[in-house]
Amino acid sequence: MEILEYTIQEPIPLPKNFLFLYKDINFALFDIETTGLSPIYNQVILIGLLYIKNGHINIKQFFCENRKEEINLLKTFQKEIQKFDLFISYNGDTFDIPFLNKRFQYYGIQYCIHKYKSLDLLKWMKKTKNLFELKNCKLKSLEEHLGIYRNDKISGKESVSLYEAFEKNQYEKLKKLILLHNYDDLYYFSKALCILDQASLNYTLECFPNIFYINNKNIGYIFHPFIKNGCFHLEGVYSDINIKKDYIIYDNGFHLEYVKKSSAFTLKIPLYKGTLSSGIKCLYIDTFDFSFSYHIQNICSFIPSNIIIFKEGSIIKFAEIHRFIIDLLRYIFTIH
Secondary structure, three states, X not given: OEEEEEEEOOOOOOOHHHHHHHOOOOEEEEEEEEOOOOOOOOOEEEEEXXXXXXXXXXXXXXXXXXXXXXXXXXXXXXXXXXXXXXXXXXXXXXXXXXXXXXXXXXXXXXXXXXXXXXXXXXXXXXXXXXXXXXXXXXXXXXXXXXXXXXXXXXXXXXXXXXXXXXXXXXXXXXXXXXXXXXXXXHHHHHHHHHHHHHOOHHHHHHHOOEEEEEOOOEEEEEEEEEEEOOEEEEEEXXXXXOOOOOEEEEOOOOEEEEEOOOOEEEEEEEOEEEEOOOXXXXXXXXHHHOOOOOOOOOOOOOOXXXXXXXXXXXEEOHHHHHHHHHHHHHHHHHHO
């Protein structure tokens, strides 16, 4: 197995909507190359990582000279990926992460990439594609929309054929083509993240995990927010050695259940029904129902200062929800 590392003397131009959520988060973009589409019958032969190091782009590639080296690749990658708190990909939730986890399991490697740490930009693109009038949601189509044109011209399918040929004859030229394909996927993908600022922050908050800190050290993840039957729901993961057992909290404004073994929690907040002065139906909370002081940042002159709108008509107000939920969870996990 070979490890290749490159430093590019330029920063990643991170979009504002990304920084709103992940300004201080240690993240990495990743992409895998395989010998086929089935994690049962095929192998991982190349994994690329892109991350910020000393303010510059750093790309690291883990390459198998033959597929028998896969176990070494996976063990090395496992140690490397644990340095990061957020994994960014394009179609990672559907392909890369399940494929890697299946291969970890195959070799008995005690590691799993959790989807709650995953930012899959394809998921966001499917939500917003009508805004950009793209012919499809492929990464190269997104790049073309942004005026990004890459050096490599091969597809993932062609990369599989090239690797089969490389295994037989070990031609350096074939190896370089495979590595370039993976390198360019990562490099130009990092440029394509700017698309996040071309749509409402609401889409970003809906599609990607929200991350919070307690006492600036313990990290938690929030995901799967939705409104159903007049209540706001979400799931999350928060690990803290000071939490010794499962617990359930019933409060005036919320209901939280925490499971120590999995560090998983669920949060449920009942919502009031109302009608705005515009005549639009809404769902909201009254901050006076909660046992902590919350300062509302965006105060509208026609809405009382203790009211936070969660849903206006058919639109869920994820930005307003995000600020409140982060403060609520910090309060809950600090006192329990």
